[in-house]
Amino acid sequence: GQQLNQSPQSMFIQEGEDVSMNCTSSSIFNTWLWYKQDPGEGPVLLIALYKAGELTSNGRLTAQFGITRKDSFLNISASIPSDVGIYFCAGQWTGNQFYFGTGTSLTVIP
Amino acid sequence: GAGVSQSPRYKVAKRGQDVALRCDPISGHVSLFWYQQALGQGPEFLTYFQNEAQLDKSGLPSDRFFAERPEGSVSTLKIQRTQQEDSAVYLCASSSTRLAGPTQYFGPGTRLLVL
Numbered sequence: 001g002q003q004l005n006q007s008p009q010s011m012f013i014q015e016g017e018d019v020s021m022n023c024t025s026s027s028i029f030n031t032w033l034w035y036k037q038d039p040g041e042g043p044v045l046l047i048a049l050y051k052a053g054e055l056t057s058n059g060r061l062t063a064q065f066g067i068t069r070k071d072s073f074l075n076i077s078a079s080i081p082s083d084v085g086i087y088f089c090a091g092q093w094t095g096n097q098f099y100f101g102t103g104t105s106l107t108v109i110p
Numbered sequence: 111g112a113g114v115s116q117s118p119r120y121k122v123a124k125r126g127q128d129v130a131l132r133c134d135p136i137s138g139h140v141s142l143f144w145y146q147q148a149l150g151q152g153p154e155f156l157t158y159f160q161n162e163a164q165l166d167k168s169g170l171p172s173d174r175f176f177a178e179r180p181e182g183s184v185s186t187l188k189i190q191r192t193q194q195e196d197s198a199v200y201l202c203a204s205s206s207t208r209l210a211g212p213t214q215y216f217g218p219g220t221r222l223l224v225l
Contacts, residue, residue, distance in 0.1 A: 004152075040218060040219075041216075041218050041219075042114070042201050042203070042216025042217050042218055042219055043153065043201075043216050044216070045213065045214070048213075088152050088153075090152070095166070096143075096155075096158040096165065096166045097155045097158075097166070097168075097169070098155065098214075099155075100152030100153045100154065101152050102150075102151060102152055103150070103151070103152055
C-alpha cells in the first residue's frame with residue numbers, strides 16, 4: 001500500500017524545546033491527520049486538517065495542510081516528557097482508506 | 111470500558127495455524143476498520159465495515175485473510191495457514207460516522223507473532 005514519507009525518522013530533544021516534523025506524499029490528499037502512538041497502544045488522533053493552507057492548533061500542537069495538498073507539518077512547542085512517542089501523519093483522498101506515514105519517533109530528555 | 115477493545119492482546123502461532131482476532135468497537139459505532147502495522151511502520155488499511163456490510167476489503171493481502179462482522183458490532187479477523195510475514199500488530203478502529211471520517215478510535219491492537 002501507499003506510504004507517506006515522514007521526516008525526521010527520529011528525534012532526541014531536550015525538555016522545553018520546540019519540535020517540527022513533516023510528511024510528504026507523491027499524491028494529493030483532501031484530508032491530513034496527525035496521530036500519536038504510545039508503546040502497546042493504538043494511535044490517538046491529535047489534529048485533523050481539511051483544507052489546503054489550513055493551520056490548526058490543539059494546545060501546544062500546531063499543524064498545517066500544505067498548499068500543494070501533498071504535504072503537512074506538525075509543530076510541538078515547549079516539549080514535555082509525556083510528548084514521547086511515535087507521531088504518524090495520515091492522508092485521505094476519497095473513500096474509506098487512510099494512508100499512514102512511516103512515523104517520527106520522539107524522545108524528550110528531561 | 112468506553113473504548114475499543116481487542117483480544118487477545120498477544121498471540122503466538124506456529125506457521126500454518128489458523129488464528130482469530132477479535133474487536134469490540136465502541137457501542138453504537140457504525141464503521142469498523144482493520145489495519146495491519148508491521149514493526150517500525152505505520153498502519154496499513156485492511157478492510158472496512160459499515161454495520162454488518164463489508165464495503166471495502168481491498169487491503170486484505172491474500173485470500174488467507176477473512177473478516178466478518180455478522181451483527182454489526184463485534185468483528186473477527188481470521189488468518190488461515192499463518193505465515194511468518196503475517197507477524198504484525200493488528201489494529202481495529204471504530205467510528206460513529208458512516209463515512210470514513212477522521213474520528214476513528216483505535217484499539218490497543220493484537221500483536222501476532224508467527225514462528
